[in-house]
Amino acid sequence: MNPQISIVVPVYKVEEDFLRNCIERILEQTYSDIELILVDDGSPDQCGEICDEYALTDKRIRVIHQINRGVSLARNTGIKNACGNWILFVDADDWLEKDACEVLALAAQKYKDCDIIQFRAYQNYAVNEKKLDTSIKSNYIYSSESIDDMLFVYRNGMQTPNFRKQSIAVATSYFVWDKMYKRKFLRENGLEFPPGIKISEDKLFYLNCLLKFNNMVLIDDFLYHYRANELSATHKYAEDFDDNRMRLLEVLGNVAAIMDHKIEEMQKKHSDIIERDLMDFAVVAASGVIVNKYYHKASPLSPLGRWKASDQYLKNTFIDKSIHSINFHELTNKNKLRVGFMKLKLYGLLAVSSRLNRRGGGRTLSKK
CATH class of the missing domain: 3.90.550.10 (Spore Coat Polysaccharide Biosynthesis Protein SpsA; Chain A)
Structure with a gap:
């Protein structure tokens, strides 16, 4: 048995x-x-x-x-x-x-x-x-037949926690x-x-x-x-970190498209809600690549090489669109700084501010 x-x-x-x-x-x-x-x-x-x-x-x-x-x-x-x-x-x-x-x-x-x-x-x-x-309600059965339930669980899974002031996702x-x-x-x-x-x-x-x-x-x-492990994979130097993040975004793009299509069928009108949540994730993922690969202390790149690699990474069509579609007023203060540095191409300051925030009490929840 x-x-x-x-x-x-x-x-x-x-x-x-x-x-x-x-x-x-x-x-x-x-x-x-x-x-x-x-x-x-x-x-x-x-x-x-x-x-x-x-x-x-x-x-x-x-x-x-x-x-x-x-x-x-x-x-x-x-x-x-x-x-x-x-x-x-x-x-x-x-x-x-x-x-x-x-x-x-x-x-x-x-x-x-x-x-x-x-x-x-x-x-x-x-x-x-x-x-x-x-952010999940206790003892409530979320059903795939409910448009409200589907929207909530999709967004809760796709969103980046605490990126926007009105975030529903948690870590x-x-x-x-x-x-x-x-x-x-x-x-x-x-x-x-x-x-x-x-x-x-x-x-x-x-x-x-x-x-x-x-x-x-x-x-x-x-x-x-x-x-808790602050020496997570997202903070260790990895040669393929940027490529790995890009592959993830490509696969998540397909998932977001399917989710938006399901929402469209249920509410009988166009939806790009999940794609927009993915765009937030893309911005945070790209900033992580800059901080945890190109500006990592173990990076073999020169200061100019770090800047060029960061700038090239942000030229990806989806990442560039994601960064420039953001409304600053909707972001938390920490993420206003993050996006501002990326838009102004101040990648070194992005890395410094990220590390200062981490030392000031920001802890990762990921050990992967």
């Missing part, structure tokens, strides 16, 4: 204490009808051996070793091998509340017609934690680890994480889920602990 919940944990270069804590918190769940799939993504350290060690102690654990192919394909391996009725993704340095699976199993019974069950999460720092916000809107997915829903719709997209792959996965879902719900229970 299939377990009720499959928990998929991609494992790659995780601190031993974090990995052990993650696994042990899952094994200590008050609800036992689970399976734990540990996907060792070719980790070059002792992570694979640690996974095997735990598998010897609990028959609910399956360890899959594969060559390093990235977190997206590691999660896809988990989806393909999962036997549970529901699939839950956990990052290897995070952990669950001890009753998380029990609460989710009860929710699965209550909301049996839902394809996605979302829940609440904590963000944990070294010495404290905070409750992460959400966790499209994360993968605060949601449980019906396995049948994922399998029947061929929903997987996108290979070749190294950053924001969870955003694209979630948006593709929104194109196919029938019903989804948020339960107002804090079940997940996200370990």
Whole structure:
């Protein structure tokens, strides 16, 4: 008989204490009808051996070793091998509340017609934690047959949080680890994480889920602990960061077009709402490329080379259109500065202001 919940944990270069804590918190769940799939993504350290060690102690654990192919394909391996009725993704340095699976199993019974069950999460720092916000209504079933529901969930997933004063999205809107997915829903719709997209792959996965879902719900229970990591991939130097961001924007452009078409069919009039939300994302993504690649301290470019590379990147038709279509009055003060520096081609000042803002308390929520 299939377990009720499959928990998929991609494992790659995780601190031993974090990995052990993650696994042990899952094994200590008050609800036992689970399976734990540990996907060792070719980790070059002792992570694979640690996974095997735990598998010897609990028959609910399956360890899959594969060559390093990235977190997206590691999660896809988990989806393909999962036997549970529901699939839950956990990052290897995070952990669950001890009753998380029990609460989710009860929710699965209550909301049996839902394809996605979302829940609440904590963000944990070294010495404290905070409750992460959400813009989703609690215990309300969002339906793909409602124009208002569709507009809200589409925009909540596509928008950049806190870019505009009237933003409805928050930082966790499209994360993968605060949601449980019906396995049948994922399998029947061929929903997987996108290979070749190294950053924001969870955003694209979630948006593709929104194109196919029938019903989804948020339960107002804090079940997940996200370990904050300010050394995220978006802040590390990566040679292909700019190309990766451009590929993501191209794919998201196709998704936005499909979403706007669905909205048009439902409201019987033209819609470019989701495309405009994507344009905001494009501006923020482009500024991230400038700050975290061209003006990164590890960049081999000369000062003039950094400026030229930044200027060339912003000449992309969609990014240029996005920057110059923005109404300053609709932006938060921080983003007025961001867009102003980009329009004036003051890329060095953009990088400096971004780093000052980060030191002043701005924290990333992405570990990818």
